Amino acid sequence: MPISQSDIEKVAQLAHLELGKEELKTFGAQIVEIVAYIEQLNEVDTANIEPAIGGLTPEGERTDTSRPDEAVGSLGQKTALAEAPDPAEGHFRVPKVL
Amino acid sequence: MSRQTVQFSITAAERLNETLNAFLQIDREGALRRAEEIEKSGNAGPLAGIPIAIKDNICVKGMQASCGSKILGDYHPPYNATVIERLTKAGAVVIGKTNCDEFAMGSSNENSAFGPVRNPWDTTRVSGGSSGGSATAVAAGIVPIALGSDTGGSVRQPASLCGVVGLKPTYGRNSRYGLVAFASSLDQVGVFAREVEDVARVLGVIAGRDPQDATTADVPVPDYTASLTGDMRGARIGFPRALFGKGLDDEVKRSVESVVDVYRDLGAEIVDVELPNAGYAIAVYYIIATAEASSNLARFDGVRYGFRAEDAPELRQMYRKTREEGFGPEVKRRIMLGTYVLSAGYYDAYYRKAQQVRTLIKNDFLKAFERCDAIITPTSPTPAFAIGEKTDDPLAMYLNDIYTVTANLAGVPGISVPCGLSSERLPIGFQLLGPYWSEDQLLKFAHAYEQKQPFTERPPISAS
Numbered sequence: 001m002p003i004s005q006s007d008i009e010k011v012a013q014l015a016h017l018e019l020g021k022e023e024l025k026t027f028g029a030q031i032v033e034i035v036a037y038i039e040q041l042n043e044v045d046t047a048n049i050e051p052a053i054g055g056l057t058p059e060g061e062r063t064d065t066s067r068p069d070e071a072v073g074s075l076g077q078k079t080a081l082a083e084a085p086d087p088a089e090g091h092f093r094v095p096k097v098l
Numbered sequence: 099m100s101r102q103t104v105q106f107s108i109t110a111a112e113r114l115n116e117t118l119n120a121f122l123q124i125d126r127e128g129a130l131r132r133a134e135e136i137e138k139s140g141n142a143g144p145l146a147g148i149p150i151a152i153k154d155n156i157c158v159k160g161m162q163a164s165c166g167s168k169i170l171g172d173y174h175p176p177y178n179a180t181v182i183e184r185l186t187k188a189g190a191v192v193i194g195k196t197n198c199d200e201f202a203m204g205s206s207n208e209n210s211a212f213g214p215v216r217n218p219w220d221t222t223r224v225s226g227g228s229s230g231g232s233a234t235a236v237a238a239g240i241v242p243i244a245l246g247s248d249t250g251g252s253v254r255q256p257a258s259l260c261g262v263v264g265l266k267p268t269y270g271r272n273s274r275y276g277l278v279a280f281a282s283s284l285d286q287v288g289v290f291a292r293e294v295e296d297v298a299r300v301l302g303v304i305a306g307r308d309p310q311d312a313t314t315a316d317v318p319v320p321d322y323t324a325s326l327t328g329d330m331r332g333a334r335i336g337f338p339r340a341l342f343g344k345g346l347d348d349e350v351k352r353s354v355e356s357v358v359d360v361y362r363d364l365g366a367e368i369v370d371v372e373l374p375n376a377g378y379a380i381a382v383y384y385i386i387a388t389a390e391a392s393s394n395l396a397r398f399d400g401v402r403y404g405f406r407a408e409d410a411p412e413l414r415q416m417y418r419k420t421r422e423e424g425f426g427p428e429v430k431r432r433i434m435l436g437t438y439v440l441s442a443g444y445y446d447a448y449y450r451k452a453q454q455v456r457t458l459i460k461n462d463f464l465k466a467f468e469r470c471d472a473i474i475t476p477t478s479p480t481p482a483f484a485i486g487e488k489t490d491d492p493l494a495m496y497l498n499d500i501y502t503v504t505a506n507l508a509g510v511p512g513i514s515v516p517c518g519l520s521s522e523r524l525p526i527g528f529q530l531l532g533p534y535w536s537e538d539q540l541l542k543f544a545h546a547y548e549q550k551q552p553f554t555e556r557p558p559i560s561a562s
Contacts, residue, residue, distance in 0.1 A: 017430055020422075031438065038381040038452075041452065052453050059535065063314070075177075083402070094413050095413050096411065
């Protein structure tokens with residue numbers, strides 16, 4: 001599938017990356033090359049092959065992951081906010097949304 | 099005693115860091131305090147007083163976790179990863195956080211926002227990656243043990259390039275709780291040490307089910323050190339001849355083939371095996387790993403932790419500027435690629451297709467392991483390459499992982515063991531891959547080789 005410069009710009013937008021002109025150009029060319037490489041998978045016959053679900057082992061899939069429905073401790077507001085770049089009045093403050 | 103050992107490690111780390119750049123943080127005061135506490139408490143855990151270095155994408159309470167990225171800069175996680183809880187309980191003393199490729203994305207450590215790690219065997223060469231700082235810290239004798247993470251070879255490949263032992267366990271053997279996620283279906287915490295026995299000891303401490311990580315499996319953890327008997331009789335080592343061809347350095351090829359001879363001499367049976375879809379592994383990997391990364395790294399948005407760009411008065415603009423300024427080129431490239439392969443209209447052609455070929459790769463292993471107990475390959479196609487040599491060609495860089503990514507895709511364990519030096523005095527490593535949960539057997543085979551052919555060479559840049 002050919003990839004155009006506007007495809008690259010759209011992907012950057014979807015990924016929330018404000019790429020500069022130079023970056024768009026470099027990444028564009030590199031992604032075209034990498035996608036050409038990964039398209040070698042088209043030569044593999046995968047009819048009736050189930051997609052792998054994440055390298056999980058049979059034992060992993062059998063493991064019971066539920067736990068008793070009991071409240072456990074959490075970080076708490078103060079700790080959770082301690083690393084925030086702009087906390088305010090017990091909340092995460094962000095620039096205006098609209 | 100433990101205070102002296104820890105003191106030695108910290109001093110060596112500080113002294114050699116200007117040359118090697120292996121550490122992003124060295125916690126002199128904290129580590130000495132903990133060493134003293136362990137001495138006083140009489141902690142008789144299996145790792146009591148042992149200094150240990152931790153890759154900077156694993157959370158250690160009170161220390162930084164930058165993941166080699168500007169976007170997390172000065173982030174200090176408020177909790178310990180499960181593997182750290184277990185190591186600490188066993189008496190280990192974390193002395194510092196090691197340099198790595200940004201968010202563990204890379205095979206040379208050149209993608210760290212804080213500069214590349216230098217290989218102690220030749221400081222103009224890469225350490226390998228992404229856990230290059232941990233591999234280097236062990237190779238240079240700064241610490242006996244270090245932890246890394248392995249998503250496509252990030253423990254085994256730097257172990258090979260630096261001349262130490264590196265293990266990636268079965269997917270689900272170790273908890274990922276507190277490991278900053280890159281590609282969740284591939285990531286696994288791994289162990290570095292100079293000797294196999296130390297890897298066995300550490301794995302025994304950190305392995306096992308963790309309710310905080312739903313992907314850890316409820317499988318008994320054996321006494322790994324008990325399996326180190328040196329006995330190879332009756333063992334079947336699979337030799338995938340087809341993987342010893344194109345692209346493999348001649349010296350590496352000869353060196354790993356001589357390991358096969360050693361195993362034969364030790365009484366193992368060498369059987370031919372095939373992994374017919376292994377050639378597709380890099381393509382599959384760079385679809386699945388980037389797709390998962392694009393999703394996992396969406397959380398870095400300048401709101402809850404880490405860096406936030408200035409002069410962005412509107413929310414979306416703040417996200418975009420923060421991510422543009424906070425992430426380095428390789429991370430952006432992978433987020434872009436992952437977003438592309440997951441985007442509307444392309445999902446079936448790329449992501450679903452890759453997951454199907456992943457099934458075929460997994461089936462190749464299941465079939466091969468009907469005929470053998472472990473498969474031998476080189477760990478890396480070449481010894482350590484020069485810093486800067488491959489930075490302009492991402493695809494060439496990705497091909498370094500050709501022998502290691504299959505294990506992550508299939509979820510099987512793998513270990514890299516040093517097996518000699520090249521004519522330029524650079525370490526060469528071989529890799530053993532085993533069936534699910536066969537770490538005891540891999541360690542046994544690795545140890546048997548090590549007993550027969552001990553790797554006693556030491557790098558020119560060294561703590562002692």
